[in-house]
Amino acid sequence: MFKGMSQDELVEVLEKHCKVIHTTFKRTDRDGLSKVLNETLEAYEGKLIITSKDAxxxxYGVTEFFEEQKDQLDVHVWESALGKENQKIAERADVASCSATSHLPSLAP
Structure with missing residues (x-):
């Protein structure tokens, strides 16, 4: 279905789908990513975050952002060795953070 689509076309599909599922879509460049993350977390009053382990x-500076915010945020990185404990943390989480290969590489340096 998406084969042959450019990065920009895939981002457009994602943006349109976010409207369908009533999800906020925000697009930024690499330099603005920390600011947008911070604004989004503040808007959702996100304090407990569950995220994936992604190099x-x-x-892109997300790890550094989480480290800088460690006094305000509780960030849990999903670890398969923890098994069901990850699910329990996810159920309590205010925000889930994940990456998608279709949009992170398109962030301009």
Whole structure:
């Protein structure tokens, strides 16, 4: 279905789908990512966050952002070794953070 689509076309599909499922879509560049993350977390009053282990978080500054906010945020990285404990944490989480290969690489440096 999405084969042959460009990164920008895939982002447009994502943006339209977010409207359908009543999800807020925000697009930014690499330099603005921390600001947008912070604004979004504040808007949703997010304090407990569950996230995936993704090497791109380091590349895009997300890991650094979480470390800088450690006094305000409780960030849990999903670890398969924890099994069901991850699910319990996810149920309590205010925000879930994940990445999608269709949009992170398109962030401009």
């Amino acid at each position: 791109r978080y380091q590349e």
